[in-house]
Amino acid sequence: MVATALTDLWHGFGVALQPSNLLWCFVGVLVGNLVGVLPGLGVMATISILLPLTFGMAPVPALLMLAGIYYGAQYGGAICSILLNLPCHPPHAVTCLDGFPLTQQGKGGTALGITMIAAIVGASFGIIEMIFFAPALVHVAQQFGPADICALMLLGLIAGATLAKGSALKGAAMTVLGLLLGLAGTDIETGSTRFTFGQIQLRDGIEIVALALGLFGIAEFIKSVNRIAPIDLSRAKVRLADMRPSKADLRRAAFPIIRGTLIGSLCALIPGTGPAIASFVSYATEKKISRTPERFGHGAIEGVACPEASTHSAVQGDFIPTMSLGIPGDAVMALLLGALVIQGITPGPRLINEHPDLFWGLIASFWIGNILLVILNVPLIGLWINLLRVPYRVLYPSALFFICIGVYSTNTSLFEVGETLVIGLVGYLLLRLGFHPAPILLGFVLGPRFEEYLRRALIISKGDFLVFVERPISLLFLTLCGLLIAAQIYMALRPRRSSIPSPTIS
Amino acid sequence: MSMVLKRRDLYAGLLMVFVGIGTVLQARVYEIGTLTHMGPGFLPQILGVILVLLGVCIGFAAPHEAVAETGLAIPGETTREAFDLRGGLAIASGVFAFIVLGAYAGLVPATFACVFIAALGDRSGTWKGALLLAAVVTVAGCVLFVYVFKIFFPLFRW
Numbered sequence: 001m002v003a004t005a006l007t008d009l010w011h012g013f014g015v016a017l018q019p020s021n022l023l024w025c026f027v028g029v030l031v032g033n034l035v036g037v038l039p040g041l042g043v044m045a046t047i048s049i050l051l052p053l054t055f056g057m058a059p060v061p062a063l064l065m066l067a068g069i070y071y072g073a074q075y076g077g078a079i080c081s082i083l084l085n086l087p088c089h090p091p092h093a094v095t096c097l098d099g100f101p102l103t104q105q106g107k108g109g110t111a112l113g114i115t116m117i118a119a120i121v122g123a124s125f126g127i128i129e130m131i132f133f134a135p136a137l138v139h140v141a142q143q144f145g146p147a148d149i150c151a152l153m154l155l156g157l158i159a160g161a162t163l164a165k166g167s168a169l170k171g172a173a174m175t176v177l178g179l180l181l182g183l184a185g186t187d188i189e190t191g192s193t194r195f196t197f198g199q200i201q202l203r204d205g206i207e208i209v210a211l212a213l214g215l216f217g218i219a220e221f222i223k224s225v226n227r228i229a230p231i232d233l234s235r236a237k238v239r240l241a242d243m244r245p246s247k248a249d250l251r252r253a254a255f256p257i258i259r260g261t262l263i264g265s266l267c268a269l270i271p272g273t274g275p276a277i278a279s280f281v282s283y284a285t286e287k288k289i290s291r292t293p294e295r296f297g298h299g300a301i302e303g304v305a306c307p308e309a310s311t312h313s314a315v316q317g318d319f320i321p322t323m324s325l326g327i328p329g330d331a332v333m334a335l336l337l338g339a340l341v342i343q344g345i346t347p348g349p350r351l352i353n354e355h356p357d358l359f360w361g362l363i364a365s366f367w368i369g370n371i372l373l374v375i376l377n378v379p380l381i382g383l384w385i386n387l388l389r390v391p392y393r394v395l396y397p398s399a400l401f402f403i404c405i406g407v408y409s410t411n412t413s414l415f416e417v418g419e420t421l422v423i424g425l426v427g428y429l430l431l432r433l434g435f436h437p438a439p440i441l442l443g444f445v446l447g448p449r450f451e452e453y454l455r456r457a458l459i460i461s462k463g464d465f466l467v468f469v470e471r472p473i474s475l476l477f478l479t480l481c482g483l484l485i486a487a488q489i490y491m492a493l494r495p496r497r498s499s500i501p502s503p504t505i506s
Numbered sequence: 507m508s509m510v511l512k513r514r515d516l517y518a519g520l521l522m523v524f525v526g527i528g529t530v531l532q533a534r535v536y537e538i539g540t541l542t543h544m545g546p547g548f549l550p551q552i553l554g555v556i557l558v559l560l561g562v563c564i565g566f567a568a569p570h571e572a573v574a575e576t577g578l579a580i581p582g583e584t585t586r587e588a589f590d591l592r593g594g595l596a597i598a599s600g601v602f603a604f605i606v607l608g609a610y611a612g613l614v615p616a617t618f619a620c621v622f623i624a625a626l627g628d629r630s631g632t633w634k635g636a637l638l639l640a641a642v643v644t645v646a647g648c649v650l651f652v653y654v655f656k657i658f659f660p661l662f663r664w
Contacts (some may be wrong), residue, residue: 053655128652167567169563169564170518172560173522173561177522177525179549179553180529180550187544190537194536194546194547195550222594225594226590226592226629248648358594393630396597396622397625397636397639397640398643400600400620400624401617401620401643401647403601404608404616404617405617405647405651408608408657409657409659414605417605419604421601432514432589433514433517433518435516451549454544458544459543463540463542464541465541
């Protein structure tokens with residue numbers, strides 16, 4: 001098993017090192033690194049703007065590039081948090097707590113150096129986890145029938161809805177809304193159109209690019225305009241020599257890095273808990289087990305090392321359920337799955353065997369991309385910091401144009417630009433009411449497939465719902481669903497303690 | 507929990523109830539089918555009912571403090587500031603201008619108007635700055651998308 005994995009990986013390196021694939025991987029991590037630094041332009045918006053441009057590409061380079069944006073942005077996000085105290089990316093928000101005090105003490109360079117080490121350790125572990133775990137998961141998943149897959153999707157949806165940020169009820173409502181949006185358009189099975197309101201353009205359903213750019217582009221811009229303050233760059237000067245951590249720092253960071261990596265890789269396997277949760281959990285854990293918890297928040301190097309390692313390991317591990325089962329863990333993965341579907345690739349347990357180039361090429365590109373990022377980051381930090389001088393008033397109108405033309409180019413249709421505008425305005429309303437839009441995308445991507453498998457399961461069982469509890473695998477997933485919901489209800493009804501480890505940034 | 511937040515959750519719940527009812531009403535048009543052969547209306551109706559129930563729960567949970575939060579406060583995620591009318595209006599009108607001008611006047615005027623109008627939404631910007639930005643993005647964007655990416659979009663339509 002190890003031998004086959006290594007041969008496959010060798011094959012993957014052959015794919016990823018092809019000049020064109022390597023080039024697109026490089027473009028992806030570079031763009032990702034850039035948007036990771038820029039506040040106000042998120043990973044979701046960037047991937048969806050670039051998504052239409054990948055339609056003309058082969059599936060492998062397209063996926064390598066889009067994935068590169070995601071993990072590349074994690075490197076940029078850390079720079080922002082440590083040097084500028086700007087939590088531009090949720091997973092790195094917690095890094096601000098100790099990263100910025102270190103910068104104030106003139107040790108920002110050390111913090112960045114430790115971050116790089118934590119990143120490469122975390123990412124490597126996440127990739128190794130994927131190499132061995134994904135094929136094993138596929139092996140198990142091959143025995144799944146439609147009812148089991150249906151129950152698994154339900155588990156993914158409930159986990160995504162309840163474990164993500166904010167209120168679980170609101171998350172669930174957004175998931176249902178996403179499922180409904182996913183059902184709009186022509187029903188494949190019966191051919192009748194649903195929720196099109198007589199619009200011919202809606203017969204093919206809502207365009208995923210329009211949905212993603214409405215929610216994560218236009219709605220975000222409306223929320224952030226006139227709110228992003230000019231950034232004080234006076235402290236953000238780092239020389240290359242400063243980035244070499246001392247032996248004492250390294251010793252202090254070593255175990256937190258390992259603990260963070262393990263927490264991150266665990267979080268990656270639980271659907272719905274992405275890198276953001278992983279980094280918070282690992283920071284809280286590290287603070288709890290530390291012998292000197294009072295140092296945290298005042299520039300403890302462990303407080304940087306642990307969450308960063310867990311973020312990077314969770315980011316790579318995020319791809320495991322997505323690539324092996326076709327169940328995305330969060331909105332970014334949902335978007336990447338959408339990109340695969342557009343490329344004509346059916347996500348699911350058969351993907352690894354049917355498209356070994358894609359899967360193993362992706363894994364190999366993770367190694368290459370992460371190494372590129374570490375090499376790139378060292379000389380480029382100065383450049384990225386200078387890019388922060390680009391004010392938001394220049395950034396958002398330009399990005400708005402890219403959104404318009406990006407959506408238009410998907411199907412050369414201005415109607416879809418209008419769709420994006422409507423979705424953006426509704427998305428802003430939802431944001432105002434305290435809803436998080438990420439579960440919408442999750443539901444949207446899984447909606448049609450959920451209906452398809454539900455239908456199949458019920459045809460096989462001749463309309464008997466008991467099929468879901470009679471099959472052991474599906475029963476297991478449904479039990480987990482029940483436990484998740486019960487845990488949420490318990491948390492809601494329990495008298496609230498004020499000492500919940502919830503790191504907030506003042 | 508402050509008064510504002512309570513009311514916010516009440517509105518949030520109400521909105522979900524309305525969307526849910528609307529979904530069920532619309533989905534009644536489609537056939538439900540039987541369990542063995544699910545019709546197109548089957549899942550939407552169920553989801554609509556679930557959405558109504560969730561909306562009721564969100565609304566009822568609002569007066570109590572015990573809304574099930576995961577306890578992970580993520581900075582920069584609060585949405586309690588007042589709505590910035592100028593910014594929001596400019597962004598929405600910018601996209602709207604892109605659609606209208608794109609359909610009747612071509613890519614160049616559409617891009618220029620979109621960027622210019624959107625840039626006016628920023629309170630720290632000036633007319634001249636917005637004009638300059640619009641001009642730069644128009645030239646660069648049109649060259650990039652029409653000549654490099656070869657997207658079908660006439661530069662001018664008469």
